[in-house]
Amino acid sequence: QQQVRQSSQSLTVWEGETAILNCSYENSAFDYFPWYQQFPGEGPALLIAIRSVSDKKEDGRFTIFFNKREKNLSLHIKDSQPGDSATYFCAASSGSWQLIFGSGTQLTVMP
């Protein structure tokens, strides 16, 4: 039983397109949703995060859209660049130290 689910294991887009990575969750108590970015050979690193009181969080080319009623969220990467090629993990927590991670989406941006 996966508490945090990422529907796509992989996604390929062309340079300049908007990549959309989807995530859903089951536990209504989750109130913090970070996205981590991982490059090959490295550990994951926090990219952007949102709290459940908001429905949108933007940081440069990266935007999280959050739908509390539907228990899903998405990460939009505008004007995708080859350097954005990485694995993206959606995660969730309920006010505690523990993060529950999804299985990840491997994004490839073709030049």
Place this chain on the structure above:
Amino acid sequence: EAAVTQSPRNKVTVTGGNVTLSCRQTNSHNYMYWYRQDTGHGLRLIHYSYGAGNLQIGDVPDGYKATRTTQEDFFLLLELASPSQTSLYFCASSEKQDTQYFGPGTRLLVL
């Protein structure tokens, strides 16, 4: 930015072997974590600690022990390694309950 280092970066052992993975963080974070990363499963929490001498069980603890000897050092022990423990292991630390800082990972192969 938090610095988390792991050693060794790669390890090969045989079934039944004894393995110790080391993690050190230099920012005096209270929380430290051990995860394993496997394709299709994302990051799964093995053990965590909120201070020297403290140890808490994560979601997939079977076959693993851990010890937090100091604020900086957290060790993961596999006393009777099995092929199912072949994986990529990450250590992470955090001060607040939000952002976790990950090390570069240790790739373990159990033959």
